[in-house]
Amino acid sequence: MAYEALYTRxxxxxxxxxxxxxxxxxxxxxxxxSNRLSHAYLLVGTRGTGKTSTARLLxxxxxxxxxxDAQTSGRALDRKEIPCNKCDSCQNFDSSPDNVEFDAxxxxxxxxxxxxLSTAYLAPLRARVKTFIIDEVHMLSFxxxxxxxxxxxxxxxxxxxxxxxxxxxxxxxxxxxxxxVLNFRLIPQTTIAPYLLTLARRLKVTLHEDAAKxxxxxxxxxxxxxxxxxxxxxxxxxxEITLDNVNETLGLISDENxxxxxxxxxAKDRAAVGKAITRAFRSGLAANVIAESxxxxxxxxxxxxxxxxxxxxAELDKIIDxxxxxxxxxxxxxxxxxxxxxxxxxLVAPVQNFVxxxxxxxxxxxxSKNLDEGRKIFxxxxxxxxxxxxxxxxxxxxxxxxxxxxxxxxLVFRSDAxxxxxxxxxxxxxxxxxxxxxxxxxFSVVVDVNLPPPVLNxxxxxxxxxxxxxxxxxxxxxxxxxxx
Ligand SMILES: [Zn+2]
Numbered sequence: 001m002a003y004e005a006l007y008t009r010x011x012x013x014x015x016x017x018x019x020x021x022x023x024x025x026x027x028x029x030x031x032x033x034s035n036r037l038s039h040a041y042l043l044v045g046t047r048g049t050g051k052t053s054t055a056r057l058l059x060x061x062x063x064x065x066x067x068x069d070a071q072t073s074g075r076a077l078d079r080k081e082i083p084c085n086k087c088d089s090c091q092n093f094d095s096s097p098d099n100v101e102f103d104a105x106x107x108x109x110x111x112x113x114x115x116x117l118s119t120a121y122l123a124p125l126r127a128r129v130k131t132f133i134i135d136e137v138h139m140l141s142f143x144x145x146x147x148x149x150x151x152x153x154x155x156x157x158x159x160x161x162x163x164x165x166x167x168x169x170x171x172x173x174x175x176x177x178x179x180x181v182l183n184f185r186l187i188p189q190t191t192i193a194p195y196l197l198t199l200a201r202r203l204k205v206t207l208h209e210d211a212a213k214x215x216x217x218x219x220x221x222x223x224x225x226x227x228x229x230x231x232x233x234x235x236x237x238x239x240e241i242t243l244d245n246v247n248e249t250l251g252l253i254s255d256e257n258x259x260x261x262x263x264x265x266x267a268k269d270r271a272a273v274g275k276a277i278t279r280a281f282r283s284g285l286a287a288n289v290i291a292e293s294x295x296x297x298x299x300x301x302x303x304x305x306x307x308x309x310x311x312x313x314a315e316l317d318k319i320i321d322x323x324x325x326x327x328x329x330x331x332x333x334x335x336x337x338x339x340x341x342x343x344x345x346x347l348v349a350p351v352q353n354f355v356x357x358x359x360x361x362x363x364x365x366x367x368s369k370n371l372d373e374g375r376k377i378f379x380x381x382x383x384x385x386x387x388x389x390x391x392x393x394x395x396x397x398x399x400x401x402x403x404x405x406x407x408x409x410x411l412v413f414r415s416d417a418x419x420x421x422x423x424x425x426x427x428x429x430x431x432x433x434x435x436x437x438x439x440x441x442x443f444s445v446v447v448d449v450n451l452p453p454p455v456l457n458x459x460x461x462x463x464x465x466x467x468x469x470x471x472x473x474x475x476x477x478x479x480x481x482x483x484x
Pocket of ligand 1: 063064065066067083084085086087088089090091
């Protein structure tokens with residue numbers, strides 16, 4: 001016998017089995033009991049939330065003999081008996097010529113749709129009610145929409161329409177206003193995971209709880225996706241599905257690896273970040289998949305924190321933001337791995353890094369007094385730090401190196417404000433300079449309001465004098481605008 005997918009086997013057989021949409025199944029059960037069903041329904045919701053399943057259950061129920069008996073005798077029906085699945089009508093539903101189903105996304109030609117819809121005007125062959133289930137109704141052509149509209153406005157006797165869509169905004173208002181709208185919710189993880197466990201027990205498969213939770217999380221509210229994932233894992237495993245099976249089968253990075261990366265970033269431990277991210281790359285996963293998995297994991301951690309009433313998300317949000325930006329930069333880039341690695345490294349403050357892996361500092365007895373060497377050290381340090389965090393070096397464009405003696409760099413700023421910003425990061429500069437120069441370098445910060453604008457500092461004579469002259473003529477105070 002051919003293998004039947006869980007997605008098919010897990011399909012609800014009665015309204016009571018419609019998972020995560022109790023607001024809909026309860027309302028429909030009441031409408032059926034009191035014989036107040038509409039002839040046109042618009043089923044709205046994300047893929048895999050149960051729209052088509054519900055349409056089939058309703059089609060079946062409209063023709064179910066036991067449902068009909070209950071309606072006639074005025075007996076209230078339980079969701080478990082809608083439909084009965086035992087009467088002739090229910091048993092033959094799958095092959096019934098009176099239930100027409102099509103996907104507007106694949107059968108969009110006007111001729112196709114007109115042909116299918118024209119049968120609405122013919123009396124049902126065997127059934128009590130002829131039913132039309134049209135998936136992705138927003139994909140229909142203008143003409144097809146018009147013929148449906150005509151059918152809904154003046155419905156032939158004993159016909160019902162179930163129009164399903166994932167995009168309500170693309171369904172014409174004329175259709176929406178003539179249908180009873182059923183809004184399908186995303187199914188919460190906390191509903192999907194227990195359902196998967198129950199299903200697995202029924203199939204005599206050992207499904208580990210953490211594996212079920214992981215699948216539920218990946219499904220993002222879609223039961224169909226959850227069942228498809230479970231199916232894939234089931235096919236690849238031997239009657240037992242563990243979290244490792246799930247990660248392996250679905251090509252996912254393990255939570256343990258993700259947590260290692262996150263804790264290394266939080267601990268500002270550059271070496272550990274490098275080690276953990278290398279391990280993730282070795283598993284053969286694309287950088288964008290790793291980044292997205294990290295974002296999902298961080299979101300889960302935040303949800304757990306919310307449960308514990310913890311509200312300090314700033315640190316985790318910062319990591320999520322950096323990963324989001326990195327993911328955007330990866331598209332079309334030839335170096336996605338490096339982009340991801342750099343994004344994580346940037347979160348690890350350089351100052352901590354120097355503490356963690358100090359280079360040997362060589363003390364020299366004969367310090368250089370060469371200004372050029374001082375400038376070279378300074379701009380190497382600026383480049384080095386800029387690669388890590390551009391905000392640390394933001395003010396250095398406005399600074400001038402005026403002296404370098406006894407391993408002390410004299411740095412001149414035009415204002416106290418600029419100098420103070422530099423002083424905040426001075427330690428980082430000194431540590432970076434020690435690495436660049438191979439010995440301890442000190443910074444002496446001086447404020448000189450007469451310092452020429454930054455562009456001038458880098459200009460050679462006679463251009464510098466000419467520009468200063470021109471600025472005087474035009475009474476300009478800022479030369480940066482003429483630098484382009
Ligand atoms: Zn029945």
